[in-house]
Structures are given as C-alpha cells and as structure tokens.
Amino acid sequence: MSVSQPEVNQKKNSTGANLKQNIGKFLNKMGIIVVVVLLCLLFSVLSSDFLTWNNIVNVARQTSISAILAAGMTFVILTGGIDLSIGAIVALAGVCAVSFSGFMPAPLAIIGGITVGGLAGYVNGILTSVSRLPAIIVTLGSMTYLRGIAYVVTGGYPLMVESNFFKSIGTGYLGPIPVPVIIMIAVFAIAHVVLKYTSFGRNIYMVGGNEEAARLTGIKVTSSLTWVYTISGICAGIAGVILAARLFSAQPNAGMGYELDAIAAVVLGGTSLVGGVGFIVGSLFGALFMGVLSNGLTLLNVPYYWQLIIKGLVIVLAIYIDRVRRKKS
Amino acid sequence: MSEGPILQLKGITKTFPGVKSLDNVSMDVRQGEVLALMGENGAGKSTLMKVVCGVYFPDEGDIIYHGKKESWSGPLDARKKGISVIHQELKLATNLTVGENVLMGAEVPKNKFGLIKWDEVNTRAKDLLESIGSDLDPKLLVSSLSVAQQQIVEIARALSIQADIIIMDEPSATLSSKEIDKLFSLIELLKSKNVAIVYVSHRMEEIFKISDRCTVLRDGQYVGTVNTKDTDERELIKLMVGREVNVTKKKVAKQIDRRKETPVLAVNKLSDGKELIDGTLEVYSGEIVGVAGLVGSGRSELLQAIFGHTKAKAGTIKLNGEVIHNKDPRSAIQKGIALVPESRKDQSLFLDLGVGENISVIKIPTNTHFGFIKRKVIQQIEEDYKKKLNVKTPNLATKILNLSGGNQQKAIIARWLSIAPKVLLLDEPTRGVDVGAKAEIYEIIHQLAKEGFSVIVVSSELPEIMSLSDRAYVMHEGNVVGELTGDQINQEAIMTYATGGKIG
Structure with missing residues (x-):
C-alpha cells in the first residue's frame, strides 16, 4: 500500500533501517526456507534418527524427483499455466529410455528418453500457445494419452534395466552425494540462472505478469509459452529416467499423481498460480518441505494413511498462512 | 436545496505501513447536493471514499451519519445503511442479465421454497431502470451493453438499496460527451430526490457543470471546501497542487510544406474490417497530430491497426514513403513504431x-x-x-x-x-494522471516534437487535443472525417465533425 516517495526522503533512511528492510524482504520471499528449517529442528528433537547423515542423504534422494518436477512446473506456473501431464511423462520417458537401452548405449538411451519427454512437452506447448487452448484442458488430455502410449510401448509390463550405467543414475554416488541429488542441484542452478539472467527468463515473468503488455512490447509470447511446456517435459523426462534407474525397472503406471505434488511444492515455494510472481529456489524448498515431512512422519511411525491426512492439511495450512502474510505486507 | 449535513467526517486518519494516507481529514456531505471531491492522484480521495463506504476502518476520527456516530463492519453494512458506490471500473457480472445485476446485493424476491421469482426480479429491475429514465430490457445480458449502458445498470443497482449517498468515482472516464450529458441529467434527477452525490473527477469542465461544492484534498490532508459558483479553474488547481500550474499552454503550430516533405507516416484507408472503416492520416517529422472523436469512433482501433496489434483488412501504411506491413506489434517495433496504449x-x-x-x-x-x-x-x-x-x-x-x-x-x-521510435503513437496519454504529471507529460511531448519525433495523440479530452496538436484529425463511426489545422482546432469544429456534422 505504499505510495511513491521522492528520492530525497528515501536517501535519509539509515543503513540500519535498510538492513532491517532487507531481512524483512528476505523472510517474505523465503518464508518456506524458514519453515523447512523449523520442521527439521522439530523432527530432530522428536526422533534421534532424523539428524543422521544417512537419513539426510535419504531425504535428499527421495526429494530429488519431485524437486526436479517442481523446477519444470515453476516455469509453467510463472506464465500462469499449469501442466498436469508430467506424471504421465515420467512414465513415458522412463519406459522409452529403458526400451531404447535394449538396442543402443545407455547414455544415448537416457538422452533419448529425456528427448521424448521434451517432445511431449513441446506438443503441450504448441497446443496451448498456438491453438490458444486452456493449459489445464490440453495437459489433462495429454496426461491420459501419454499414459496410454506408455502402456502401448511396454504392453503393460515393467521393463527391467540391465545397464549398470543406467542404474547408477538412480543409485550411484559422486563422492558422498547421490547422483540424483547432484542432478537436482544442477537443474535448479540452471533454472535459477535462466530465470534471473537471461532474456528468455525475464520474458517468462512478463508473459505471466501481463500477456497483453508482453505482446504489445514485442515479446515473443507464443514461443515463450511453447518453451516453458517443453522445459517442463524435459524435467519430467529427467525425473522419469531417475525413477526407472532407482527402481531398476520402468513401469507404465509410474509417476501417478506426481503432478499434484509438484504443483504443491511450487505453490508452497511462493509462486503465484496467477503467474508473473515467483522464485525457483522457493520451489526447491517447497519440495524439500514435503520430503522432510513424510520422512519425519515415517520415522515417528505415523501410519501411512494418517500421513496423507497430515500432509494434505499442512499444505492447505501453509498456503493459508502465506496468503495472510502477503496481505499484511 | 441543501440542508444540514447527512454525513460528517471528523478528524479521519488512516495510516498504511510507512504512509499516512489520510491525516486528520474532516468534511461533510449535505442532503441533495453534488459534492465534488478533488485532488491529485495519491491525495487520498479513494482512501477517504473507502473509509466512507466501509472498506477501510479509520485509525482515528469519527463518522457521523444521520446525526449519529457510526462505524460500519464492512462495505455490506455501509450499503445496507444507504451508502452506495459506483466504481471507476464497473463491477458488473457481465455474463448475467441486467435484472440480476441491478438487484445484486439487494434482497432478491423468493417464493416459499426459497427459489428465486424471476418475473419479480425483472419487474423490479425494470421499475428501477425506469425511475432513472432508462428503457433497458432487464433480460439482456450485460456483456451486450455499451459502457454507458452498463453505467446506468450500476446506478440502478445503487438505487436498489434506497441510497442516501452515492459515491461516483470518475464515472465519466469512459463515456462520450453525449453519454456524459445523460449521466448529468440523471444526477440532477437524483438530486431532486434528495440523494447526496459525491463526485470524484479530474475533469474541470464537469466539476463546474455539475457540482455545488468542491472539497479539495492534498497529500492526505484536507485543504478546503469552496462553493463551485464562487471559484474558477485556476483557484481549484492551485488548491490541488499547492502552486500554479499552466496546463493549457497553446503553442505556435508547426508549419509543414506538404509539397516538399515526405510524411514520416502516411496511412491510407486503413481498415480492420470491424470498428475501423477508413483510417487516413499523415504525420510529418517533428509534428504532433491529434486524433479526436467520441468513444467508439475507432481512434484506438486506428492506432492498433497501424501498430499491427489488429490485422489490417484493407488500406496501406507508408513509413518514410515505403509501404510496410505489420503482422504483429513486434514487426512494428522493429520498424521504429511505438504505441503507448x-x-x-x-x-x-x-x-x-x-x-x-x-x-x-x-x-x-x-x-x-x-x-x-x-x-x-x-x-x-x-x-x-x-x-x-x-x-x-x-x-x-x-x-x-x-x-x-x-x-x-x-x-x-x-x-x-x-x-x-520514428513514430510515437500515444493513446490517452494522460488518463488517470494528476494535474502536475499531466503538465510534465505535455512538456515531454512538446520536447519530443522539437527533437524531430513524429507524434500521434489520441485523446478524449478536447483541451488536450487543442493544446498539444499542430494538426488534428477527427473520427466518426470508424472514419476519419475531418482535418483541422492551427486555429481551426477548436471545440466547436471538433464536436461538429465528431458527431457526424459537416463544416463549410
């Protein structure tokens, strides 16, 4: 609710006040980080197993897949769109990569699987941006037909992963850190740089913030939209490969409901569903929040059914608190 | 006509984090009067009105309504007690009918099963509309109405709750001059029914035409109240900005020798196949060209077609003598055309x-x-x-x-x-801008022309066209119907063309 103030007034502010303002700004933007830290503290008090190296690595590895999906979803939601098809893409990319690995070297097969994910996303993007169909409808459709294709490719059976290289993507370590975690960090680093420092990244914020204004300032709206769905598809492809590698098998029914976890992570991270406002690091911590929560509850021996109830309620509560906080500021 | 105050505000203060939006403001509204509330943007007009209609709760101060100290629990409460607001941006449900919109928020007639009695909704809406001299059909969808008609629906809605005070926030911003006349006769009618009107507007001519008193705010503080008939434009502006501002500066029109120069932009018979039928104009280097006309006469559509935002179905655009095609804004921008929408x-x-x-x-x-x-x-x-x-x-x-x-x-x-840009297209460049900034924007436009830019200005405000333009075109129902230069650019000539008349 602030009204513009002349520069002169602003300069009078002491640096102390500025620092306070900056911390406030940081907390406002990164509230989810604070929440994750608090949650970790809580679980380390309640369970002696929580704060062990093994458990931390375990949480990070479990989170990696949903975090990578959330990264792609962040791009889409920043434009004001939504992508419901990523769960199906996880399955399709997984079965494609594994079946490719039957007749080509594993690295190529993996790239092939991710490419299939990217193509599926590209088709979503074209349908949304060129044909101007609502994203929720387009991806609701592709969620179903991509799953169908995954069943057709495998005939409904799981495909076993034979290659050790392929398996190492899901189960290997680089030094003390699991490979999926390294991939997750790389994905977020790239996403952060793209969104913050490239023309394409800024265009995404502009298209999401005001599509009409973006068009009137000569921004390539159509191609920006096509690209965000493609990126979402690529991220889902990566997640699909990791999942197959971790389970040593690709299954056509893998990844069911993953899209909803990703959306929850993005929204928990502070990205607005309306578009134009958001922050990629927030999505990472949104995903970590979900990961830590289910890990902690499991350590505390809370039954799975109850975990679902708690998780759902916590999501609603977190978003409510966030809304109240934003209104105040 | 005016009696004791129906509403008194005493020492209202409202602070938002970091900003004191209202500082000890006192004012009163009398029965059956039109009170103009004036002030620059950010002066606190909207905040004050939001306090009055229950959106904000004041930090300090009293609201005295009908002689009693009141505080509303929210906008609905204020509405029930007879305070209605017509917002600048109309708040209608466009996919519902006129009747539903008129009775929205009021008690809807229901039968004993709690189901809505549609016949009664429509007759009641029709009565209300007729009471303000409108013959709109309550069964029409609001989305099919013009902006002016939608405003009538808003007013009827305000009356559906027996309003004692109606707050109108820049009601004329989107109306043509004919429609404004209609609005004014409606306001007179409401006055005669003893309704008090608070009229928020930037437009001086309207203030002088319609208001009885003017209350001026500046930087969240009450500056003063004057009887409209005892004041003039200069005094009001001075009260508003706290200094003298000259906005209606007339300058020497630039002389163009058309036989020697090539126009920077020449548009010939441009049409978008819908609202724009024949857009024909030229602008030379260093020239400011005004485009006047009523709302809906195709002015914005002309700019949008030049800019490639809408597809041109017919006609040509020449930039420095060469024919160009703008398939989208992007290609227009690359050729050096700019549009401030x-x-x-x-x-x-x-x-x-x-x-x-x-x-x-x-x-x-x-x-x-x-x-x-x-x-x-x-x-x-x-x-x-x-x-x-x-x-x-x-x-x-x-x-x-x-x-x-x-x-x-x-x-x-x-x-x-x-x-x-080689050509700068400005569509209503000072809409929703306060007097001080307006003068600054005029200065900028003049300076740009001096530097050799070609500028086209579309405006609904005649003084704006008159004070800015070297030449002016007038549009009527999608056609450019007249061209005026120098002293010809005056109110009478523009209005004659704009309403479909002919000169000479």
Missing part, C-alpha cells in the same frame, strides 16, 4: 516487476550475449531514461505498482523512447 494496467504495466525492468523491457532482447542480459548496458538505459523523463521512484527495483499513475505513465513513455 490506452489502458496502463491492462496493456502496459508489468505490475509485479521493478520500475527498471518496466522501462527496459523492449531493449532487453537486443542486448544479450548468448541469451544472457548485458546487465550494465540495460542498467544504464534504465538509469538514463528514468532521469530523462523524471520518473520519481525510490529506486529502479521498486515494483512499479507502488508508483503513482503519473510516474507509471512516465515510465511507460520512457520504455518507448528507449527504442528511439
């Missing part, structure tokens, strides 16, 4: 982004290195144009939604100047 919020601003990015948006794609933005270059551009246009902002990272309308508009003009 009509609606800042809907068509220009990226509200959640910084002032800097809002300025540099068009320069960003061409200043990259392998896709990475050249920060230094872009920051320099932002800094330069912020200074050049005197955009007042705490810093470039401040979200643009925190700026006043005038500073937002200057930032948008800065955005377009950053590409050094």
Whole structure:
C-alpha cells in the first residue's frame, strides 16, 4: 500500500533501517526456507534418527524427483499455466529410455528418453500457445494419452534395466552425494540462472505478469509459452529416467499423481498460480518441505494413511498462512 | 436545496505501513447536493471514499451519519445503511442479465421454497431502470451493453438499496460527451430526490457543470471546501497542487510544406474490417497530430491497426514513403513504431516487476550475449531514461505498482523512447494522471516534437487535443472525417465533425 516517495526522503533512511528492510524482504520471499528449517529442528528433537547423515542423504534422494518436477512446473506456473501431464511423462520417458537401452548405449538411451519427454512437452506447448487452448484442458488430455502410449510401448509390463550405467543414475554416488541429488542441484542452478539472467527468463515473468503488455512490447509470447511446456517435459523426462534407474525397472503406471505434488511444492515455494510472481529456489524448498515431512512422519511411525491426512492439511495450512502474510505486507 | 449535513467526517486518519494516507481529514456531505471531491492522484480521495463506504476502518476520527456516530463492519453494512458506490471500473457480472445485476446485493424476491421469482426480479429491475429514465430490457445480458449502458445498470443497482449517498468515482472516464450529458441529467434527477452525490473527477469542465461544492484534498490532508459558483479553474488547481500550474499552454503550430516533405507516416484507408472503416492520416517529422472523436469512433482501433496489434483488412501504411506491413506489434517495433496504449494496467504495466525492468523491457532482447542480459548496458538505459523523463521512484527495483499513475505513465513513455521510435503513437496519454504529471507529460511531448519525433495523440479530452496538436484529425463511426489545422482546432469544429456534422 505504499505510495511513491521522492528520492530525497528515501536517501535519509539509515543503513540500519535498510538492513532491517532487507531481512524483512528476505523472510517474505523465503518464508518456506524458514519453515523447512523449523520442521527439521522439530523432527530432530522428536526422533534421534532424523539428524543422521544417512537419513539426510535419504531425504535428499527421495526429494530429488519431485524437486526436479517442481523446477519444470515453476516455469509453467510463472506464465500462469499449469501442466498436469508430467506424471504421465515420467512414465513415458522412463519406459522409452529403458526400451531404447535394449538396442543402443545407455547414455544415448537416457538422452533419448529425456528427448521424448521434451517432445511431449513441446506438443503441450504448441497446443496451448498456438491453438490458444486452456493449459489445464490440453495437459489433462495429454496426461491420459501419454499414459496410454506408455502402456502401448511396454504392453503393460515393467521393463527391467540391465545397464549398470543406467542404474547408477538412480543409485550411484559422486563422492558422498547421490547422483540424483547432484542432478537436482544442477537443474535448479540452471533454472535459477535462466530465470534471473537471461532474456528468455525475464520474458517468462512478463508473459505471466501481463500477456497483453508482453505482446504489445514485442515479446515473443507464443514461443515463450511453447518453451516453458517443453522445459517442463524435459524435467519430467529427467525425473522419469531417475525413477526407472532407482527402481531398476520402468513401469507404465509410474509417476501417478506426481503432478499434484509438484504443483504443491511450487505453490508452497511462493509462486503465484496467477503467474508473473515467483522464485525457483522457493520451489526447491517447497519440495524439500514435503520430503522432510513424510520422512519425519515415517520415522515417528505415523501410519501411512494418517500421513496423507497430515500432509494434505499442512499444505492447505501453509498456503493459508502465506496468503495472510502477503496481505499484511 | 441543501440542508444540514447527512454525513460528517471528523478528524479521519488512516495510516498504511510507512504512509499516512489520510491525516486528520474532516468534511461533510449535505442532503441533495453534488459534492465534488478533488485532488491529485495519491491525495487520498479513494482512501477517504473507502473509509466512507466501509472498506477501510479509520485509525482515528469519527463518522457521523444521520446525526449519529457510526462505524460500519464492512462495505455490506455501509450499503445496507444507504451508502452506495459506483466504481471507476464497473463491477458488473457481465455474463448475467441486467435484472440480476441491478438487484445484486439487494434482497432478491423468493417464493416459499426459497427459489428465486424471476418475473419479480425483472419487474423490479425494470421499475428501477425506469425511475432513472432508462428503457433497458432487464433480460439482456450485460456483456451486450455499451459502457454507458452498463453505467446506468450500476446506478440502478445503487438505487436498489434506497441510497442516501452515492459515491461516483470518475464515472465519466469512459463515456462520450453525449453519454456524459445523460449521466448529468440523471444526477440532477437524483438530486431532486434528495440523494447526496459525491463526485470524484479530474475533469474541470464537469466539476463546474455539475457540482455545488468542491472539497479539495492534498497529500492526505484536507485543504478546503469552496462553493463551485464562487471559484474558477485556476483557484481549484492551485488548491490541488499547492502552486500554479499552466496546463493549457497553446503553442505556435508547426508549419509543414506538404509539397516538399515526405510524411514520416502516411496511412491510407486503413481498415480492420470491424470498428475501423477508413483510417487516413499523415504525420510529418517533428509534428504532433491529434486524433479526436467520441468513444467508439475507432481512434484506438486506428492506432492498433497501424501498430499491427489488429490485422489490417484493407488500406496501406507508408513509413518514410515505403509501404510496410505489420503482422504483429513486434514487426512494428522493429520498424521504429511505438504505441503507448490506452489502458496502463491492462496493456502496459508489468505490475509485479521493478520500475527498471518496466522501462527496459523492449531493449532487453537486443542486448544479450548468448541469451544472457548485458546487465550494465540495460542498467544504464534504465538509469538514463528514468532521469530523462523524471520518473520519481525510490529506486529502479521498486515494483512499479507502488508508483503513482503519473510516474507509471512516465515510465511507460520512457520504455518507448528507449527504442528511439520514428513514430510515437500515444493513446490517452494522460488518463488517470494528476494535474502536475499531466503538465510534465505535455512538456515531454512538446520536447519530443522539437527533437524531430513524429507524434500521434489520441485523446478524449478536447483541451488536450487543442493544446498539444499542430494538426488534428477527427473520427466518426470508424472514419476519419475531418482535418483541422492551427486555429481551426477548436471545440466547436471538433464536436461538429465528431458527431457526424459537416463544416463549410
């Protein structure tokens, strides 16, 4: 609710006040980080197993897949769109990569699987941006037909992963850190740089913030939209490969409901569903929040059914608190 | 006609984090009067009205209504007690019927099963509409109405609850002059029914035509109240800005020798196949050309067709003598055409982004290195144009939604100047901008013309056309029907053409 103030007034502010303002700004933007830290503290008090190296690595590895999906979803939601098809893409990319690995070297097969994910996303993007169909409808459709294709490719059976290289993507370590975690960090680093420092990244914020204004300032709206769905598809492809590698098998029914976890992570991270406002690091911590929560509850021996109830309620509560906080500021 | 005050505000103070929006404001509203509430943007008019209609709760001060101290629990409570608001941006459910909208918020007639009695809804709405002299059919969908008709629906809705006070927030902003006349006779009618009207507007001519008294706010403080018939425009502006401002500066029109020069932009019989039928105009180097006409006469459509925002179905556009085709705004921009569109919020601003990015948006794609933005270059551009246009902002990272309308508009003009356009198209450049910033924007436009830019200005405000233009075109029902130069650019000539008349 602030009204513009002349520069002169602003300069009078002491640096102390500025620092306070900056911390406030940081907390406002990164509230989810604070929440994750608090949650970790809580679980380390309640369970002696929580704060062990093994458990931390375990949480990070479990989170990696949903975090990578959330990264792609962040791009889409920043434009004001939504992508419901990523769960199906996880399955399709997984079965494609594994079946490719039957007749080509594993690295190529993996790239092939991710490419299939990217193509599926590209088709979503074209349908949304060129044909101007609502994203929720387009991806609701592709969620179903991509799953169908995954069943057709495998005939409904799981495909076993034979290659050790392929398996190492899901189960290997680089030094003390699991490979999926390294991939997750790389994905977020790239996403952060793209969104913050490239023309394409800024265009995404502009298209999401005001599509009409973006068009009137000569921004390539159509191609920006096509690209965000493609990126979402690529991220889902990566997640699909990791999942197959971790389970040593690709299954056509893998990844069911993953899209909803990703959306929850993005929204928990502070990205607005309306578009134009958001922050990629927030999505990472949104995903970590979900990961830590289910890990902690499991350590505390809370039954799975109850975990679902708690998780759902916590999501609603977190978003409510966030809304109240934003209104105040 | 005026009796004792129906509403008194005493020492109202309202503070938002960091800003004292209202500071000890006192005023009164009398029965059956039209009170104009004036002040620059950010003076606190809207905040004050939101206090009156129950959206905000004052930090300090009393509201005395019908002689009793009151405080509303919310807007609904205030409405029930007889305070109605007609917002600047109409708040109608456009997919519902006129009747439903009129009775929205009022008690809807229901039968004993709790189901709505549609016949009664429609007859009651029809009665209300007739009481204000309108024969609109309650069964029509609101989306099929013109803006002026929608406003009538809003007013009927305000009356559906037996309003004692109606607050009108810039009701004329989107109306043509004929429609404004209708609105005014409606206001007279309401007055005679002893309804008090609080009329918020920037337009001086209207204030003098319709209001009984004027209350002026400045920087959240009460400045004074004057009887309208005892004051003049100069005094009011002085009260509003606290100093003398000259907005109606007439300058010497630039003389163009048409036989020698090639127009920078020549548009011939441009049509979009819908609202724009025949757009024909020329603009020369260093010239400011005004385009006048009533709302809906195709002025904005003409600019949009030139800019490639809508597809041209027929006609030609020549830039420096060469025929061009703009398939989209992007290609127009690449050829050096700039458009500052009509609606800042809907068509220009990226509200959640910084002032800097809002300025540099068009320069960003061409200043990259392998896709990475050249920060230094872009920051320099932002800094330069912020200074050049005197955009007042705490810093470039401040979200643009925190700026006043005038500073937002200057930032948008800065955005377009950053590409050094050959032709600058301005659609209502001072809409929703306060008097001080308006004078500044006029100064900028004059300066641009001096520097050799070609400028086309579309405006609904005749004084704006008259004080800015070297030449002016007038549009009527999609056609450019008249061209005026120098002294010919006057109110009578423009209105004659704009209403379909002929001169000479």
